[in-house]
Amino acid sequence: MRVIFAGTPEFAAVALQAIHAAGFTVPLVLTQPDRPAGRGMQLHASAVKQFALQHGIPVAQPTSLKLDGKYPEIAREAHELLRNTPHDVMVVAAYGLILPRSVLDIPRLGCINIHGSLLPRWRGAAPIHRAIESGDAQTGITIMHMEEGLDTGPMLHMQSVPIAADDTTGSLHDKLAQLGGEMITETLRQLQQGAIPATVQPEQGVTYAAKISKExxxxxxxxxxxxxARKIRAFNPFPGAHATIAGTTVKFWHAQVVDITSGKPPGSIISANAQEGVLVxxxxxxxxxxxxxxxxxxxxxxxxxxxxxPIExxxxFC
Known part of the structure; x- marks a missing residue:
């Protein structure tokens, strides 16, 4: 089984590592172009690119795959590369570029996506954040065949994970990334044996996980x-929940709900000390x-x- 892999952040790198460790041939990796990051705004390679280079896997970083988009020449080069790279299937995880029909049709066995939710709930860019923010009791991983719609493809496998009361996006991300790696390798093994029955997503229960903004x-x-409290957990580690006090923006990383009604206006400090923390x-x-x-x-x-x-x-907070 020859697997082209398309992904960018750590969530995807964990899956790539699992595929590689399971012995599948990965002839090519697609990932987003290097981005400036850190205080010096130096260009940084994605987690997927770093893993690929460490293991001698060829990497391509097209800015677009749409032949009718803004960069048709770049897209044509990417299409040619995919067609000229012998492979059976493409696995996609948090890639960040839209795959048009012209790309989805290239692999013999199609394109398979690792998505961090129990579809059709939380289709879109930020399923882990939104599940915590909304107070969901569980989430999970869905492995699906890709089609042109946003996370609308037929489902091959699904497994749920409870969301703990203290889970942040960071901690839940790590659980789901590990599970995604395990599930995709098992899916690829099954594909080697033949077609996997697919389940069409239900029309009921569709929600969309919009991309997280700093604002x-x-x-x-x-x-x-x-x-x-849910927002603080959902925005940990990115972008970090915050508010302003005395002209200074303070970020919040952990908090607890307290059954106290002080009568003070929302945002007022009730108490602030080393024993009890900052009560708002x-x-x-x-x-x-x-x-x-x-x-x-x-x-x-x-x-x-x-x-x-010191806080008085x-x-x-405002």
């Missing part, structure tokens, strides 16, 4: 403490912030954070 990570304390009034109940970060500083437990950034009960 939406600013917290509105008029929301309930439960909603805010919300639209309903209160929120105890237990890990915070000031600009240029480290993520710190509330007890340590308050030593360098007369202040408010």
């Amino acid at each position: 939406e990570a600013g917290l509105d304390f008029n929301l309930s403490a439960e909603q805010l 009034a919300c639209g309903t109940h209160s929120l105890r912030l237990t890990e915070l970060q000031k600009p240029g500083g480290k993520r710190l437990p509330a007890s340590e954070f308050l030593k360098g950034f 009960s007369s202040q408010s």
Whole structure:
């Protein structure tokens, strides 16, 4: 079984590593172009590219695959490369580029996607974030045959994972990435033996996981403490939930819901001390912030954070 792999972030790199470790031949990897990152804005290769180069796998980084798009010449070169690279199937995981029909039709066994949700719930770019933010009790991995619609293809395998009360996007990402790697290797083994029965996605229960923006990570304390706690978990590690106090933007990494109604306006500090953390009034109940970060500083437990950034009960977050 010869597998072309298309993916970009760590979630995809875990799957590529599993495919490689299982002994499948990977003649080519597609990934997003290098992006500037860090304080120096140096160009950084994706996690998938780094793994591929470490293991001698050829890498291509087209900016587009659409023949009728903005960069048709680049797309034509990518199409030619795919057609000239002998392979049986393409596996796609968090690639970041749309695969047009002209690409989906190239592999003999089609294109298979590893998606981080229980489809049809949370189709789209940020399924892990949105599942936590919405308070879902479970999520999982769906392996599906790709078609032109956004995550609409028939499903080959699905496995659920409970969302723990303390799961962040970071911790849940790692669980799902590991599961995705296990499931895709088993799917490829089954494909070697013949066709796998596919299940059409139900029309009921469709939701869309819009891409996460930095702007939406600013917290509105008029929301309930439960909603805010979920947002803090969902935006950890990116983009980091935050609010402003005394003109300074502070990020929140961990928090707890507290069944206290102080009578203070939402966003008001109820108390701030090393023993109890930073307790903030919300639209309903209160929120105890237990890990915070000031600009240029480290993520710190509330007890340590308050030593360098005192907060008074007369202040408010906005």
